[in-house]
Amino acid sequence: MAPISIGRRAAGENRGGPVAAVRRVALAVAMTGLLGCAAESAPQRSAEAAFSLPAPRTAGTVSVEDALAKRRSVRAITPDPLAHADIGQLLWAAQGITDPASGHRTSPSAGALYPLEVYAVTAEGVFHYLPRGHQLERVLAGDLRADLATAALGQAVVAGAGVDFVVTGVVSRTRQKYGDRAERFVFMEAGHAAENLLLQATAMGLGAVSIGGFSDDAVDTLLALPDGEQALYILAVGKRHE
Numbered sequence: 001m002a003p004i005s006i007g008r009r010a011a012g013e014n015r016g017g018p019v020a021a022v023r024r025v026a027l028a029v030a031m032t033g034l035l036g037c038a039a040e041s042a043p044q045r046s047a048e049a050a051f052s053l054p055a056p057r058t059a060g061t062v063s064v065e066d067a068l069a070k071r072r073s074v075r076a077i078t079p080d081p082l083a084h085a086d087i088g089q090l091l092w093a094a095q096g097i098t099d100p101a102s103g104h105r106t107s108p109s110a111g112a113l114y115p116l117e118v119y120a121v122t123a124e125g126v127f128h129y130l131p132r133g134h135q136l137e138r139v140l141a142g143d144l145r146a147d148l149a150t151a152a153l154g155q156a157v158v159a160g161a162g163v164d165f166v167v168t169g170v171v172s173r174t175r176q177k178y179g180d181r182a183e184r185f186v187f188m189e190a191g192h193a194a195e196n197l198l199l200q201a202t203a204m205g206l207g208a209v210s211i212g213g214f215s216d217d218a219v220d221t222l223l224a225l226p227d228g229e230q231a232l233y234i235l236a237v238g239k240r241h242e
């Protein structure tokens with residue numbers, strides 16, 4: 001097998017290899033059937049009706065100091081599914097709205113422009129988090145954790161996680177105000193969101209590990225990310241092995 005390049009192709013270049021191409025074609029065909037439109041105008045992914053997650057907890061029994069002291073990269077985790085409430089709690093920690101009037105979130109954002117998106121990759125499919133309403137929408141069907149692990153340079157913990165969160169960024173949202181500083185800001189924000197999620201996982205007694213080693217193009221393609229949106233970080237989370 002040819003080595004995976006971990007970089008990202010320039011905008012406009014084709015993404016992914018044959019497997020990714022087959023997935024895109026299959027999805028486009030499915031969408032054509034659903035929407036009754038020509039294949040060339042079919043979107044690359046479909047979003048099912050969004051569903052609400054249970055309201056997040058805003059109080060707990062583990063202090064911030066405890067979570068900071070206990071957080072460790074834990075790779076001995078199980079692929080057992082996490083409850084939607086737990087997935088929602090972790091997503092809320094990363095990007096949940098804490099002030100509905102302003103839309104401000106758990107994580108700070110330069111200019112409150114919120115360039116990040118978060119996906120949960122589970123056995124049930126790929127789910128996109130909608131902070132407004134604390135909802136999930138499934139955008140891809142099927143269990144893609146093993147494919148995500150392949151894109152993450154074969155790291156077994158990604159395939160064996162209950163859920164892999166993928167933090168993505170849309171730099172153009174921040175660039176409109178901050179120009180050349182935007183990319184740096186978006187990377188900083190991905191770090192904020194990731195650390196929030198890791199501390200929340202720690203407080204919930206779950207195991208979690210940051211995954212920065214992955215092929216950008218392979219993950220972008222696997223998740224069928226829209227143009228201008230790029231994968232920045234993966235957080236593999238699961239119940240700890242006994």
Ligand SMILES: Cc1cc2nc3c(=O)[nH]c(=O)nc-3n(C[C@H](O)[C@H](O)[C@H](O)COP(=O)(O)O)c2cc1C
Binds near residue numbers: 072073211212
């Ligand atoms: C940006 C970043 C990328 C990382 N990428 C990976 C990774 O691809 N695979 C992995 O197993 N751990 C990864 N880690 C976890 C580090 O190996 C880990 O944080 C480090 O060994 C310190 O251990 P601790 O997190 O338990 O304190 C990453 C951490 C960071 C901050």
